[in-house]
Amino acid sequence: MHLQLPARYWPKCPPPEVSLSEYDEKSLQYGELELDFAVEETAFMLVDCWNLTKDGPPIVPGMSKYWDYNFIAGGASWLERAEAIVAERILPCLRRARELGMLVVHGPSSYIANHYPQCQELSRTVPEPPPPVPRAWPPADFVAECWRQFMRLRYGEDCETYWNHLRPAMDIASALRPTEEEVVFSTLAQLDDVLTERKILNAIFVGFAANACLLQKPGAVADLSGCGYQVVVLRDCTTAIEAPWSVDSLAATRTTMDYLEMCYGYTATSEDFLKASAH
Helix, strand or coil, X not given: CEEEEEEEECCCCCCCXXXXXXXXXXXXXXXXXXXXXXXXXXXXXXXXXXXXXXXXXXXXXXXXXXXXXXXXCCHHHHHHHXXXXXXXXXXXXXXXXXXXCCEEEEECCHHHHCCCHHHHHHHHHCCCCCCCCCCCCCCXXXXXHHHHHHHHHHHCCCHHHHHHHHHHHCCXXXXXXXXXXXXXXXXXXXXXXXXXXXXXXXXXXXXXXXXCHHHHCCCCHHHHHHHCCEEEEXXXXXXXXXXXXXXXXXXXXXXXXXXXXXXXXXXXXXXXXXHCEEC
């Protein structure tokens, strides 16, 4: 069975008929095409769809709700958007992927993935590549101090101490929990092994955050695009961590989608995916 999915991309040059006097960034326009995917060659990928909530109790009883907000950086406004996206956009698309018989793959952080039997089995059967050779320069103590400063300035003193209390309570959002047949992975090697075995060529991504883990974590958009898979992000099934000046317009989310379309693959919408004709 094949799926026809309308998709959008961001060309790096205007059409040939644009004159040199008009050849500038304003002349660049979104491109559109219809992608034809064999369902059995396509994976539906969920990245970091966590069980944190805006208004619920702290995920760890007795801890301040502040640390729930601190962990995801965007606080209440970000969690409000993410919860709505999970319920109104991602969940219907997940149901559609399951109805089609598409391979469903969950990519939470390793401290969540490792609790799931699917990931535990992959850990037993898929060898991990050797660790990189330690760098001689910059000096290790300099690197460690830069990282401590980076974390302290962005998340506050002792954030890791509090996060270590949070992580055991973290999970995939309850509405999106994997079935026994679905894949849960924690490393790119595990994911690549599964996709190779299943002869997957295309990856449709949803999840969070658009300008962080959805793009950069192991097995997410940049990795799979770099490995040669065809990547599509459902752009209304994610949201970025916004800046104070962008939160009302969601400019960081829109800009991240433009960046993905320019450098890594395509985007579509949840409506596109739900209405995509299968034959």
